[in-house]
Amino acid sequence: MTLAVTGATGHLGGLVIDHLLDRGTPAAEVVALVRDPAKASDLAARGVDVRGFDYDRPDPSALTGVDSMLLVSGTAVGQRLPQHTAVVDAAVEAGVGRLVYTSAPRADASINPVAPDHKATEEYLGASGLPHVILRNGWYHENFLADLDAAAHTGQVLTAAGDGRVASASRSDLAEAAAVVLAGEETGRTYTLTGDVAWSFEDLAGDFSAVLEREVTAVQVAPEEKSAALAGAGLDSGLIGFLVAVDDAIAAGELADRTGELAALIGHPTAPIAETLRSRA
Template identity: 55%
Template structure:
């Protein structure tokens, strides 16, 4: 079996390849698709086959899929362009007749109001329309998304407009292990997995975790959306970024990232990485 991992030089892609190898996959059975193959030189040194794959270049996508049995489509990072980019991979996978197509989506992508969900929803619909034998991994938030806040704890204050909303985050390693399991095991076709950390935490918990790591008191200061926007503007952020951040916090406040049912832990066969441990590993 040959497995193609797209976005292989990204943070998640590299971890998936690590996990595939840890789970016993032969290096030569893994194809690492990368826009800049020079950045994957270390993967080639480990015996992984590295191929050019640019979501925006359909020719590279088609060539990367030649002889591939399973595909992990890691969602692109260019918001606003991802539907077309993902469609190129979907079309090539259908033409190649792959036996398993795995996609990293967003929580409750087809029903949520989460600001990031629309492109994931469209991608899931395109996968279904293509009739691919698919597995959907709806990854909740990454603990790594709060690394900057953990590193910049000197002020002793975390500000957000998420209210008492909770986030069922897990580490990228947890999600990477789940992807590896789904790719390597028989079955899973047709499954849609809602993946999240074992514990949904709020921003008071985040402050406490950062305080434990830093050894300094840290508190969470809850702002209204308007107060948060003003603070971000004062910090020099542009209007688009301000709108995204405050909308995301409103989504969190409304519970968009709070659900967890243990599916991720069951897939990987261990508890997910606790918030404090995930943050400590980053700093």
């Protein structure tokens, strides 16, 4: 079985390869598909087959011999859908047997700003005829490290998400699940992968307090106040709009689902967010 992972020089893709190797897939059966092979010398040194692969012009010949591939969703806002559809087309042309795609929670019916690209990619994949599995990855614990850094200075965590909760998970747990699914044979399934715990922002402030060894409080603000605070911290307007829209989705309960599917796939409880926060401190 030859297993390919896109975005292998990124955080998630790199961890997927680590988990594949740790779980016993021989390095010679792992293909790292990377935008810039010069960044992948460590993967090559571990015996992984590194191949150039750009979502903007995906070459089907880079997928020769691949039985199963993981498409890690891209980062280019506004370009993701054409990139993803081009990758799916390349996989079909190359005769890849199966594709696993990293999507987002409730991608088909969500106010989360990331949802439309994921919904459209899921639909394109469904219409492609390519056997596939969708991994609707929950929010990363790591997304809250910037709030931890800010809280170290302000003693506050600002949220416009009201009483919304977040069942986030570590990138490593989500990557392990992707490795399990990629190395398996299942098709035609959509997983919603969440942490075991849905925490509130008061809970998060408590974790911040413990890690920072200073009192941190959660402060509920209106979206406009959060925007103003983020602008004051120097964030650009696109990112501010994104972060406030995510708070809206959290307030609506969209990131609070706890499905248990992640723990079941990886065979152990999901790591709590406090563990990720401690690793940063």
